[in-house]
Amino acid sequence: MDRLALKQDRKQIKVTGLVQGVGFRPTVYRYAVTHRLAGFVKNTSQGVLIDVTGTPKAVKAFVKKIQKHPPALARIDSLATRTLKPAGHKCFKITRSRTALHTEALITPDTAVCPDCLREFNNPKERRYQYPLINCTNCGPRYTITTGRPYDRPQTTMKPFVMCDECAREYLDPADRRFHAEPNSCFVCGPVHDSVESGPRFHKKHRHKTARERFISAFHTLCKKIGRGQIVAVKGLGGYHLAVDPFNRKAVLRLRKKKRRMNRAFALMAGDINVIKNYAHCSRSEQRALISKERPIVLLTKKDKRLDHISPDNNKLGCMLPATPLQHLFANKFELLVMTSANLSGEPLMSDERDLKKLFDHHVIAAALTHNRKIANKCDDSILQVIDGKPALIRRARGYVPDPISVKKKLKPVLALGANLKNTFALGSGHKVFLSPHMGDLTDVRNMEHFKKQVALFLQLFAIKPKTIVTDAHPDYENTRFAEERLYNKRVMPVYHHYAHMVSCIVDNGLDISDDILGIICDGTGFGTDGHIWGCEFLKTHRSTHRFKRLGHLKYFKLPGGEQAIAEPYRIATALFGDSGHKNDSRIKKLLASKIPIPQTSSLGRVFDGVAACLKLIDKVEYEAQAAILLESEVYKKYTDDQIAGCDLTYPRTITLKDKMYIIDLGLMFDEIKRDKNKTDTPTIALKFHKTIIRTLFETAQKIGFNKVVLSGGCFQNRILLSGLSRLFGKKCHVHKQVPANDAGISLGQAYLGGL
Numbered sequence: 234m235d236r237l238a239l240k241q242d243r244k245q246i247k248v249t250g251l252v253q254g255v256g257f258r259p260t261v262y263r264y265a266v267t268h269r270l271a272g273f274v275k276n277t278s279q280g281v282l283i284d285v286t287g288t289p290k291a292v293k294a295f296v297k298k299i300q301k302h303p304p305a306l307a308r309i310d311s312l313a314t315r316t317l318k319p320a321g322h323k324c325f326k327i328t329r330s331r332t333a334l335h336t337e338a339l340i341t342p343d344t345a346v347c348p349d350c351l352r353e354f355n356n357p358k359e360r361r362y363q364y365p366l367i368n369c370t371n372c373g374p375r376y377t378i379t380t381g382r383p384y385d386r387p388q389t390t391m392k393p394f395v396m397c398d399e400c401a402r403e404y405l406d407p408a409d410r411r412f413h414a415e416p417n418s419c420f421v422c423g424p425v426h427d428s429v430e431s432g433p434r435f436h437k438k439h440r441h442k443t444a445r446e447r448f449i450s451a452f453h454t455l456c457k458k459i460g461r462g463q464i465v466a467v468k469g470l471g472g473y474h475l476a477v478d479p480f481n482r483k484a485v486l487r488l489r490k491k492k493r494r495m496n497r498a499f500a501l502m503a504g505d506i507n508v509i510k511n512y513a514h515c516s517r518s519e520q521r522a523l524i525s526k527e528r529p530i531v532l533l534t535k536k537d538k539r540l541d542h543i544s545p546d547n548n549k550l551g552c553m554l555p556a557t558p559l560q561h562l563f564a565n566k567f568e569l570l571v572m573t574s575a576n577l578s579g580e581p582l583m584s585d586e587r588d589l590k591k592l593f594d595h596h597v598i599a600a601a602l603t604h605n606r607k608i609a610n611k612c613d614d615s616i617l618q619v620i621d622g623k624p625a626l627i628r629r630a631r632g633y634v635p636d637p638i639s640v641k642k643k644l645k646p647v648l649a650l651g652a653n654l655k656n657t658f659a660l661g662s663g664h665k666v667f668l669s670p671h672m673g674d675l676t677d678v679r680n681m682e683h684f685k686k687q688v689a690l691f692l693q694l695f696a697i698k699p700k701t702i703v704t705d706a707h708p709d710y711e712n713t714r715f716a717e718e719r720l721y722n723k724r725v726m727p728v729y730h731h732y733a734h735m736v737s738c739i740v741d742n743g744l745d746i747s748d749d750i751l752g753i754i755c756d757g758t759g760f761g762t763d764g765h766i767w768g769c770e771f772l773k774t775h776r777s778t779h780r781f782k783r784l785g786h787l788k789y790f791k792l793p794g795g796e797q798a799i800a801e802p803y804r805i806a807t808a809l810f811g812d813s814g815h816k817n818d819s820r821i822k823k824l825l826a827s828k829i830p831i832p833q834t835s836s837l838g839r840v841f842d843g844v845a846a847c848l849k850l851i852d853k854v855e856y857e858a859q860a861a862i863l864l865e866s867e868v869y870k871k872y873t874d875d876q877i878a879g880c881d882l883t884y885p886r887t888i889t890l891k892d893k894m895y896i897i898d899l900g901l902m903f904d905e906i907k908r909d910k911n912k913t914d915t916p917t918i919a920l921k922f923h924k925t926i927i928r929t930l931f932e933t934a935q936k937i938g939f940n941k942v943v944l945s946g947g948c949f950q951n952r953i954l955l956s957g958l959s960r961l962f963g964k965k966c967h968v969h970k971q972v973p974a975n976d977a978g979i980s981l982g983q984a985y986l987g988g989l
């Protein structure tokens with residue numbers, strides 16, 4: 234201590250960012266001890282506060298170490314130091330936080346099991362050998378078990394489980410990897426696993442003594458069922474998965490019938506990348522995405538036809554690596570497994586025992602592997618694809634939620650309710666916007682119920698009291714009505730769908746709304762300022778106000794039957810091509826010629842529908858964007874990415890300026906496609922169609938003039954479209970990075986506008 238007294242520096246260090254629930258304090262503790270520093274570290278409402286005293290050299294090295302080597306899951310947003318007078322600290326301590334409100338402290342997303350835990354999991358000498366819920370401060374569940382704030386064991390669904398002595402010792406030892414790991418548990422004290430074979434009965438007879446034996450026996454029961462071609466349910470982090478053997482076509486078909494999902498792709502899980510490589514092409518950036526701690530489903534290009542029945546609609550296979558210890562165990566047993574979220578046609582994800590009962594009642598599953606820890610927050614698997622080497626999210630959920638999106642401007646507290654399909658909502662405050670996981674289609678009452686509950690929970694979890702509630706400008710959306718009913722005392726601010734898309738992409742790229750930006754927004758459906766259904770829009774932000782200008786769009790066309798035309802795209806084909814060859818063609822023609830008012834649209838998504846129907850690729854739509862997926866896949870039947878990029882075939886079309894508005898008319902293209910149908914193969918027509926859209930969008934932008942361009946809307950999930958257009962625009966082009974281009978990204982734009 235004498236040496237300390239001779240010359241010592243004291244520094245207080247404030248760290249903000251993702252610094253709680255990620256093992257930050259134990260790491261700081263270890264660094265402080267190795268550098269022989271005295272003082273303390275504690276969680277505060279803003280993040281972490283460190284107070285250290287020691288030799289100037291040691292203090293300096295310590296600060297550097299935290300900056301350069303923070304814990305694996307931490308993210309430092311800011312680190313501020315100030316010098317204080319030494320206060321006579323004798324040792325280094327982790328002080329328990331007494332602050333009741335962690336207003337700024339972030340709840341972290343669930344994370345894939347870490348290498349350390351996985352080693353213990355596979356080591357028969359460890360007490361957590363094969364313990365399916367093994368975790369530490371570097372990995373495991375977070376968001377999905379959180380019921381309140383601050384993030385502390387009693388505020389998680391681990392509350393009913395009292396730690397055994399050994400777990401408690403780890404939990405209290407600052408030097409341990411499990412120091413304050415809130416879900417810390419083991420076979421002795423943690424949730425109990427069991428297999429159920431008819432409705433959820435937890436307390437059946439137990440022939441087995443220990444929790445481990447019970448679990449292993451349950452696991453083997455399930456494996457046997459899968460081996461026999463049966464469908465089973467497995468409890469995951471954010472909900473149940475349905476698992477089935479992908480090589481058993483009959484089993485997969487049964488799953489399709491049960492889910493009423495005859496053509497939509499299922500996700501596959503494999504133990505390691507080499508297995509995946511046997512079935513799909515996997516570039517280096519795709520591998521990086523697969524092994525990332527978020528563990529999303531990554532869409533890869535199929536290698537051959539062996540697994541065509543898994544994704545009959547397209548040339549992709551959605552693959553993921555195990556995220557949980559239990560999934561690792563399954564991956565050791567089965568080379569590949571279909572792992573699809575347990576829900577029945579459009580309903581919310583299934584996550585509790587009532588849901589399990591439903592799965593048995595509907596004869597979907599033969600058995601389930603489950604445990605008695607509740608899922609507090611449902612969260613689907615995330616999905617992404619890699620386009621031009623960069624990840625593009627399709628669904629931002631497990632692993633990402635509730636990590637906030639950082640925004641440059643300081644936002645007032647705001648709640649943004651999102652769009653109606655592929656809904657997410659968002660809470661904004663300060664420099665952060667928190668996006669919810671996918672709530673799905675809100676026209677379904679069950680999804681709407683879930684949405685209401687989740688909004689209430691987010692308000693509580695993030696302690697944000699919104700002053701403004703943003704809704705879509707559509708007068709008839711379920712969530713708009715919710716805003717008007719429930720939150721009448723706040724300012725309700727409607728934002729037009731496509732402008733929300735545009736601002737979402739602006740914010741996603743850290744651009745400024747007052748910059749001179751041209752937005753090209755292409756999607757399926759959005760309510761426009763003129764009451765028509767928009768969907769291929771050239772927009773500019775309006776400097777002083779938060780309004781926008783529309784500078785160009787696709788020429789309106791009729792949508793015979795409105796909503797029905799979206800489900801039956803031959804109707805659109807009749808409207809665009811004059812006839813569709815469908816048996817109901819003459820009925821639609823009569824409707825088009827009649828005086829019955831027919832909705833008008835400028836939607837590019839609907840053009841994809843019409844073209845796909847004209848080429849006989851689709852009859853009835855099973856899921857959103859199916860036609861576009863089919864058209865894209867058609868191209869890849871004959872052409873490679875390089876050939877697609879090199880091709881400059883296009884169909885004729887016109888762009889005219891009328892009353893300061895550029896109107897894209899694709900009439901000539903439709904005529905030629907009709908002629909081509911008898912002469913040319915479908916992949917070539919599909920390619921030429923894509924190329925025409927790319928050129929036309931680019932030429933329209935050129936005519937309008939641009940400085941920076943943002944691309945948003947569901948159509949930009951089409952790889953050919955996004956890649957082709959961003960190539961033409963080059964460096965001036967900005968695409969989505971942190972949120973999906975589809976309607977799930979809308980709440981970000983809404984929150985930003987409402988919070989300004």
Ligand code: ZN
Pocket residue numbers: 346347348349350351367368369370371372373
């Ligand atoms: Zn771990």
Ligand code: ZN
Pocket residue numbers: 396397398399400401418419420421422423
């Ligand atoms: Zn224990």
Ligand code: FE
Pocket residue numbers: 730734756757758759946947975976
């Ligand atoms: Fe949209």
